[in-house]
Every structure is written in structure tokens, then in C-alpha cells.
Amino acid sequence: MPQKRVVLKNCGIIDPRQIATYLQQDGFKAWQKVSTEMTPEQVIEEVKTSGLRGRGGAGFPCWLKWDLARKSPGIEKYVICNADEGEMGTFKDKYILGNDPFSLIEGIAIAAYAVGARQSFIYLRAEYHYLLDLLQQAIKQVEAKGFLKHVKIDIRLGAGAYVCGEESALMDSIEGKRGEARYRPPFPTTEGLWQKPTTINNVETLMNIPQIILNGASWFNQIGTERSKGTKVFSVSGDVAKPGVYELVLGTPLRELVVDLAAGEKIKAVQVGGSAGRIVPYDKIDTPLSFETVLGSGAVIVLNESRDIVNAVYKSLEFLAEESCGKCAPCREGTKAIVGIMEKFSKGEGSERDIKLLEQLSSALPLSSLCGLGQAAPFPVMDSLQYFKDSYQSRIKEKKVGVVK
Amino acid sequence: MPEVKKKTKEHESVLVLLQEAQEKFGYIPEDFMANVARSLDISLSEVFGVATFYSFLTCKPLGRNVIRVCKSLPCCLKDAQMIIESVESELRIKPGETTTDGKFSLTLTNCVGACDKAPAMMINDDTYTDLTPGKISQILKKCK
Ligand SMILES: Cc1cc2nc3c(=O)[nH]c(=O)nc-3n(C[C@H](O)[C@H](O)[C@H](O)COP(=O)(O)O)c2cc1C
Ligand code: FES
Numbered sequence: 190m191p192q193k194r195v196v197l198k199n200c201g202i203i204d205p206r207q208i209a210t211y212l213q214q215d216g217f218k219a220w221q222k223v224s225t226e227m228t229p230e231q232v233i234e235e236v237k238t239s240g241l242r243g244r245g246g247a248g249f250p251c252w253l254k255w256d257l258a259r260k261s262p263g264i265e266k267y268v269i270c271n272a273d274e275g276e277m278g279t280f281k282d283k284y285i286l287g288n289d290p291f292s293l294i295e296g297i298a299i300a301a302y303a304v305g306a307r308q309s310f311i312y313l314r315a316e317y318h319y320l321l322d323l324l325q326q327a328i329k330q331v332e333a334k335g336f337l338k339h340v341k342i343d344i345r346l347g348a349g350a351y352v353c354g355e356e357s358a359l360m361d362s363i364e365g366k367r368g369e370a371r372y373r374p375p376f377p378t379t380e381g382l383w384q385k386p387t388t389i390n391n392v393e394t395l396m397n398i399p400q401i402i403l404n405g406a407s408w409f410n411q412i413g414t415e416r417s418k419g420t421k422v423f424s425v426s427g428d429v430a431k432p433g434v435y436e437l438v439l440g441t442p443l444r445e446l447v448v449d450l451a452a453g454e455k456i457k458a459v460q461v462g463g464s465a466g467r468i469v470p471y472d473k474i475d476t477p478l479s480f481e482t483v484l485g486s487g488a489v490i491v492l493n494e495s496r497d498i499v500n501a502v503y504k505s506l507e508f509l510a511e512e513s514c515g516k517c518a519p520c521r522e523g524t525k526a527i528v529g530i531m532e533k534f535s536k537g538e539g540s541e542r543d544i545k546l547l548e549q550l551s552s553a554l555p556l557s558s559l560c561g562l563g564q565a566a567p568f569p570v571m572d573s574l575q576y577f578k579d580s581y582q583s584r585i586k587e588k589k590v591g592v593v594k
Numbered sequence: 595m596p597e598v599k600k601k602t603k604e605h606e607s608v609l610v611l612l613q614e615a616q617e618k619f620g621y622i623p624e625d626f627m628a629n630v631a632r633s634l635d636i637s638l639s640e641v642f643g644v645a646t647f648y649s650f651l652t653c654k655p656l657g658r659n660v661i662r663v664c665k666s667l668p669c670c671l672k673d674a675q676m677i678i679e680s681v682e683s684e685l686r687i688k689p690g691e692t693t694t695d696g697k698f699s700l701t702l703t704n705c706v707g708a709c710d711k712a713p714a715m716m717i718n719d720d721t722y723t724d725l726t727p728g729k730i731s732q733i734l735k736k737c738k
Contacts, residue, residue, distance in 0.1 A: 274707055275704070275705065276705070277668065277704065278667065278668050278705065280708060280710060316706045316716065318719045319720065319721070345610075346613065347650075348609060348612075348613060348616075348648035348650040350648050350649065351705075364606075365606060365609040365610060365644070366609070366644060367644055368647065426668040426671075426709035426712060427709075428671065432710035432711075433710045490667060492671070496671070501667060504666065508666055508667070508704055514647075
């Protein structure tokens, strides 16, 4: 029973433009329970017991962020919903926002209550501008029903920058600045947006909240693996017959997703987690999808046997080099240097020495980069060197020229 | 040039001001940036720094229809290069250029979140998916 609808429960069932259809599906019952029967501390306790971890990539325990922000001094606090979804290969938040904005708003309402925030922002990437009206209308309808008396939800549009999905860059962007990663500490839960205590959660994380409140933490806690509770929504693309959005119980083997559901054939490797994701070779296709193994944002890019792994790594690193905010030198220069070497391989000019350089850069970037972009950038390089070293070596021996475009 | 509204919390955001200018003029004129700097009492270079950071903001006029063809890995796996070439040959411009009649600008972009329907591109706010070279000329013909 790998497929299970928790996050996507209402998608395709309700009309995202009609709150009445959401109310028919127990919409805002969780909020009513929270606002009439629970203290903020009890809400946080419930989320703690559920074991919910962040779905934006890092897997940070959701309750802990909320608790830290709640306990930080000050009355001005913020809750941010991260709807920047810039990671290459990821489109699940778009699907969620377009099909069930109400569950998200209910999740934000509960988060704001728990944290003690009176203002919330949804940071929506510029590419999803077409969803702005739908979201605004949804917020208006929820306000009209009286469920948002305790918090105001505003939408901020991005302007085209992947790094603004990184939480501290995102906060700088909402403040109107260049979206560059910040030095930490201080952490957002003490000094976030406008230096006030802030929690930031991915769209999918917040979608889980009403379900946890309604069905109970112990129900949620039974789903998944020991350290990965609940479900995950995956975005599957690449060499499969049925690309799209799939929600699976955490711990489900990768094979069930890409072979059984998405109908991939003759798979060579799967890149899980997007541009800075992990490359899983076909002989490890039974790897369970979880925080303990591979997961990230849930981007799953399938490569069949006709693909050259060196090309895939080149495109991934090109993405990261272009999207690096440039504030710290290791990431700005390191990603560029890796791209330069990958380019040499694509021209048939790579050497054994270049492989050594790739290995050195791969160990330096995680240690020296300011944010997750540079820290994780070498993953596809490292994995390809581990599992597909022959792809590099054949390019050295045969001076093979690859169409890296 | 329109005056920059007085300081309110919302309008302390340089980015929001620049996004408004982008929407209104199709680009961010230099004297607009100077106005922003003056009214918020920050340096022009700071405003310029914001304007040049984001790929949806530009400091030079673009065509009425800004075409952004996705070139990230999932689209590449679905022959995005063919789409880029077919837009180039239809419009006889290269990425970074604008047609002489000011109707189209072409740029390449990273993932627009439509990888399950790759290859994809955006024209202004609209996303076009499952592209083929054949579809391109039809789509471009419909642009005003
Ligand atoms: C370069 C980079 C880009 C990121 N992009 C996103 C994104 O688009 N959406 C998102 O939710 N989290 C993104 N994250 C993760 C956020 O920094 C943050 O961990 C997340 O929003 C926290 O929410 P969660 O705990 O609910 O997962 C990104 C991180 C990095 C380093
Ligand atoms: S890679 Fe082109 S839309 Fe995602």
C-alpha cells in the first residue's frame, strides 16, 4: 500500500475557487478544534508527537521551529510559507496550490496560532504568477468565514531566483533586498524577517497540519518509517511514460515510484532531490525513499540507458552555478569551477587530473559554503564519480565528445 | 516619471517598487531607480543591485512578449534544444535579443515547474508545455 493521500486528499475533489466544497470535506474543522480546545503549546506538542519533518528539503523537525519561535521574546513574529519551488524537477507545490489552497491556508492559520504570529507571508515564485488570483480569492473567502481573525496572510511574489527558496535569502527578498543567504546564527526563529522571530515552512509541510490535528498525532505517527513519518509528494519527470505528481508513504522503495507508477523502462539512474540531489544507480532502485536515505524536495528525475550521466551532472551544476547568489566565494567560484571541468569532459578534453580536481572541489564545497546551495552542490558530482566513473574515464580514453547543451 | 509613494512598511521594499515598475514599463528605467534611491534614502547602487539580481527584472526595454524557454535538465531530456532552435529560427533572434519590431524578446531560463509536461516555456505570465517545433509557430502567431 505505497500510495496514500494525506497531503493531496482534497486535490481533484474540491473546487479550489469555492470554500463551500472544502468545508464539506471537513475543511477548517482542525482550525475550529485548535481555536476552541487547544492551547498553542498543545498544538506544538501534537505536531511533535506526530514526528512531522519539513518537506522543503532539509527535513528539520517542524515542531522544534515552532517551539523556538514561540519561546523567542517579542510580540511581532512571522510565519512564512515557502512557495518558491525553484528546485529543478519539482512541481508538486504548484499542483497543491492550484488544487487545494484552503488546506494550506488552514495550515498557516494553525501555525500562526501556535507560534503567536499575527502576520504571515506566502512567498510565491514569479513563475507561478498565474496562481496569484486563485490564492488571493481563497484567502478572501477564508477571511469572510472568520477563520483568519488572528492572522493576516499576504502574498509576496518572487522575481526569478532559485536561491530565494533558501530560507534566509527568502527573508531578504521579502525585505526587498537581493536574495542572498545570511550568516547564521542568528537563526530565523530568533532573528528572521525584519529581525523578528520567524518560522518558515514549505507548502507541503503546512498541508499536513490540518490532517494531523483532525486525525491525531498517533495516526500520523504510524505512517512511514522510524525517522520519516507520514507521506511525501513526489514530482516525477524525465524518462518515464507517466510523469507527474505522486504521493507515497515514506519508506516506499524508489522502484515502486519510478517503475510501477511512473512506468519508467530501461532505467540507468534516478536523480532524487533535484539539482543538488543524489544519483541512485539502477542496481540500487529498491532504496527506500526517506530522510534516512534519499528524499530532498521530492524531485525525481529518471534517466534511461541512452543517457550520459556526465551530461546530467553538467546540467545540474550549470543550474547551481547560475543560481548561486554569489555572496560566498566557495559556492560562487566552486560551482563555476566544477562546470568548467564538466565542460572539458564534454569536449573530450577531460583528464585524470580533472577527476582529482572534481573530488577535491566536492570535499571543499560542503565545508566552506554559506548555505545549502553550495553545501549540497557536489552531491551529483560525488555520486556520479562513485557509480559512473567509467562514464568519465571513457571520455578521457576515447576523447568522446558529448552534446552537453 | 511617477513619484515613489511615501514610506509605508510595504513600500520600504525596493523589490516591490521595482516589480511595479517592471510591470508598468516593461523594464526599470534608470531615473526610476534614482527616484527609489532618493525617496528611500539609500544609495543608487543598492537599488541597482536589487534590479540586477532577479531574472524577471530588467534594466533595458524588452519586447511585448518575453519568451523564456526552459533549459534545465528535465526539459533538456525532452529536447529543449530543438525548441530553442525553433524559436530562434521563427523570430530570427538569439537568446538575449529582441526583434526589431519590439514584439518578442527571447531568453533562456531555469526550471519553470512544468517538467512533467516538458519541454516548457513561458511567454510573459503564461506557461506553454509539451512543446514541439510545430506548436511553436502557432503559439507565436497568436501573440499580439
Ligand atoms: C538553495 C536552496 C533552495 C531552496 N528552495 C526551497 C524551495 O523552493 N522551497 C522550500 O520549501 N524550501 C526550499 N529550501 C529549503 C528552505 O531553506 C527551508 O529549509 C524550508 O523552506 C523550510 O521548510 P520546511 O522545514 O517545512 O521544509 C531551499 C534550500 C536551499 C539551500
Ligand atoms: S526543467 Fe523545464 S520546466 Fe522543469
